[in-house]
Amino acid sequence: MRPSPATLDRLAAVVGEAHAIRDPAGMDGYMREWRQIWVGRSPLVLRPSSTEEVSRILAIADETRTAIVPQAGNTGLCGGQTATEAGNEVVLSLDRMNRILSVDPANNTITAEAGVILKSLQEAADAVDRLFPLSLASEGSCRIGGNLSTNAGGLNVIAYGNARDLCLGLEVVLADGRVWNGLRRLRKDNTGYDLRDIFIGAEGTLGIITGAVLKLFPKPRSRETAFIAVPSPQAAVDLLSLMKDMSGNRVVAFELIADLALQFSVRHAGVRHPLAAAAPWYVLAELADPAPDAMAGVLEAAMERGIVSDAAIAQSEGQRASFWSARELISESQKPEGGSIKHDVAVPVSQVPRFLAEADAAVSAFLPGARFVSFGHLGDGNIHYNISQPVGMDKQAFLDLWNGMNDVVFAVVQRFGGSISAEHGIGRLKAHRMTAIKPPVELAMMRQLKSAFDPNNILNPGRVLPPEYLS
Template sequence: MSLLPPSPETLARFAAIVDGANALRGEAEQAPFLTEWRDLYQGRTPMVLLPGSTDEVAAILALANETRTAIVPQSGNTGLVGGQIPNEGGTEIVLSLKRMNRIRDIDPIDNSMIAEAGCILSDVQAAAHAVDRMFPLSLAAEGSCRIGGNISSNAGGINVLAYGNTRQLVLGLEVVLADGRIWNGLRRLKKDNTGYDLKQLFIGAEGTLGVVTAAVLKLLPKPTDHATAIIAVVSPRHAVELLNLMQQSTAGRLTAFELIPRIGLEFTMRHADVVDPFATTYPWYVLAELSGGEPAGTLDAMMMKSLEAGMTAGLVQDAVPASSEAQRNLFWRMREALSEVQKHEGGSIKHDVSVPVARIPAFLDEAMAAVERLVPGSRPVPFGHLGDGNIHFNVSQPVGADKAAYLARWSEMNDIVHGIVLAHGGSISAEHGIGRLKRSKMADIKSPVELAMMQGLKRLFDPNGILNPGKLLP
């Protein structure tokens, strides 16, 4: 049975579930929920619902299932593939979890926390910090993204090298199914070998199988020491070799290893008040960080020893270790500003891809040459999580080019870059998900067996297709 546009009566029933004031109908109050951060998608909706409890979410989905009304779950609206934006038809209801923002429980002895889906990631980090623990998920949008969206997109970020992505940091989930039933899987257990690990079905599912309302998150001891350095290298090949050297010489304390091209540093210097840490220019840089439980200052010596070994091996051209917390923050500002500063350089065609770490140099050589052949004068800005193989292969428009004409070639450039990624055994979505942006690619990157399994799960969990239609699945 097909989905139906909600009638005025149906909308009134939805509004009654959240006491009216939390059912947004006005254009101005709906606006923050309808535009994707990069302005790729502008949706329309008859109503934005802001439930305050799991029971209200359950009532909303039960009614949606009864009336065949499409529901688009949304957390912080920081997604980059359009998975959280309704379509342009104006019939899909946005379900925002932002009011469900309580830390229900935190147990430092058990190293776990129960957080509702609407908790802002930085608030989760702060709650862990308050009990001398760490929640290691960290990404540029952590001041506005929410944990439900992080879970539904299986967010990655800068610490995957050491701690894994979101999938590795979730112990249990509370999920409302499409028919309104509530699955309470808020288990804190590290070991539970009693059948299917159901929580994993909802992590990375982009709200297509159920609505995550709360999660048991894994906490870790808070590091007592950090050592951070910005390192100049000749090439990505040297960076990969340096990664292996540092992993071996620091005994697992390497927690971040971020690749930055010279053009990226130049963009941040122009638009983000970043100062070049070196007197000489270099083609590539690495931001490396060690973390551990040693007394403060201990890791500085380990960092220096690794850098000296890198210089002896011909891998390090120069390096500036952070001499204070303020300098460490400046180094991280250099990395974290890379996404935002590209807006000031005109149109940017994005690729969130991953390849095996050993193949990153070859991938970059081939992809950079390919996009420059396609659009002469285009400016590749590949950066990101070299330690886990995830490169944000963004390409800024040629200087002075027409932005609209350049962005019109988005799909054409994607096809070329993604083809190179797949040839190297990689993924066309490393951490941002599929959403609307890459949905059409699924038939090309997934085998018929994989697609059949995914579609079978969708039919099982959401037989009427009310949850986030038009996203993820082809």
């Protein structure tokens, strides 16, 4: 139900008309995500500047049964942060809540509002000679509230964990406007339930994260980064084990890249091929604070075993950045190749080679000529299994196969005991699949949580849990 004009006026009064956007042109950037798959409509975008304003907004929304869609950096890929096409949801953007509240290098913590851009957090940590290790391709625009709400992963999960593992405490506004201040900087607190973990990964369906206490780490004094050619995904898995064993578990990043994915970056993003010749697969690996020439020793041993055919070790920060650009520009470089159906999946690391082989075979049977643009965080089993349209195929005809393609890929994922969402969340894109992938008792517990924290279903309705499961 669309909010009444009176309700919209009450909500706008909380933030002031200057920060309550009503005209379609002004709202446009909040209504669409970068792939243009999710383009919504809304009667109002609210831009609060404080937790107190968020609290007042939700109190009014709960009273009037007004649906609220929380939005941080609007970089999500599953539609969880965009309003629906029905035009009856109010978007609450946290982009003005962008203050870093404190940095405590002795305690290795940083406290920030939810609208702080991830890159700003990294820079604030660096300024006190510390590391905040969460690192994503969108780090220049994504915001920490969204990172926590989707339990973002990124490049360094193998060493530091997901966003959940990097968070000590939260501040959350509940659906009825009450504020839970859990901004604790403790590493040990056994005084009851860990409420923090309820909200991380909940995509704003249980409460709106407005602040967080995050872990910092000693900054690596040296890195060794290599771009490596391997003959197969199995060789990459073998290389990962070897690198961990020989480096003393200093591996902080280990990315798998298919040759076609690298070709796209070279073709469309101006990336220079890091190696002299093409290979079927590549690994981009990084060691932190390694022993002298540790990477060279690993690569020499790997070549003797036949699991590496060529490699380049970065000789400068510029070359290291060039290696990472080849990886980080893959998603953007798919756009000029036409339609792309993306899958953010995870399987046990040891099963990645078999998963890729079986998924490729299943997709080829479903759509001959499909092009496989596979890449991702092999170190934690998270593969971005992306399919580009066959050469010459109509883009819309290809995108019309989205659900059928998902069915094919997700069936393979489930055979390997994997996850259909490794780090981008469920949102609207995958909510209808939850009844198929979650056992009834797990769904029942999730439903009970939703009913307890948001009995009027005003927070991001239709996301994560399918709407029919809440009726």
